[in-house]
Amino acid sequence: MKNLVYTGKTKDVFALDNGNYLLKFKDDCTGKDGVFDPGENSVGLTIDGVGDVNLRMSIYFFEKVNAAGIKTHYVSADLENTTMEVIPGKVFGKGLEVICRHKAVGSFYRRYSDYIEEGADLPAYVEMTFKNDEKGDPLVTEDGLVALGVMTHEQYDDMRDMTRKITQIVADDLKEKGLILYDIKFEFGYDKDGKVMLIDEIASGNMRVYKDGEYVDPMTLSKLFFA
Secondary structure (H helix, E strand, C coil), X not given: CEEEEEECCCEEEEEECCCCEEEEECCEEEXXXXXXXXXXXXXXXXXXXXXXXXXXXXXXXXXXXXXXCCCECEEEEECCCCEEEECCCEECCCCEEEEEEEECCHHHHHHHCCCXXXXXXXXXXXXXXXXXXXXXXXXXXXXXXXHCCCCCHHHHHHHHHHHHHHHHHHHHHHHHCCCEEEEEEEEEEECCCCCEEEECCCCHHHEEEEECCEEECHHHHXXXXXX
């Protein structure tokens, strides 16, 4: 048996009898005026099969990350029903996004263009933002997170180290396919013992990827990835 507990923009969440949760991936995408945009906060269009490719990529990388000994919420998946079973966990605060950057682009470049050239290499730079549409997803520092009671210094260190390791796993895989990862966005939570774990998904809509110097949009990236 499963009971619907949350309806999200791109996934629905069900509670299972065994104490785990089931994520149902949908074909709804964030965007505006019918144009796909992973940065938008509302559903803008439906693309047939996008739930399937997001789940396929998530399965692929979650299994790699788990095999590397890095804790995630992933248990198993059912491609036929576009669902993923996950262990329960809590988000930090009201939701935190973690970005790892290999290149200076996007909002990072806009903020720091006085100090760096666009597209310059970055040393797996990690930054965190609160998920808050009204406040423009404000950046927050380690000391800020601790002072606000969102997490401990130890949890922050674990999250940063895990982020860098997972990003390298994704980047190495993409590089084998002639694709260069510029940056990637993750979400983390923690289990009943306070242990940090990767949650949500690892899909093309959460990463900025280039091929031969040209940006690859998420749907094209999914097709290239599984070609």
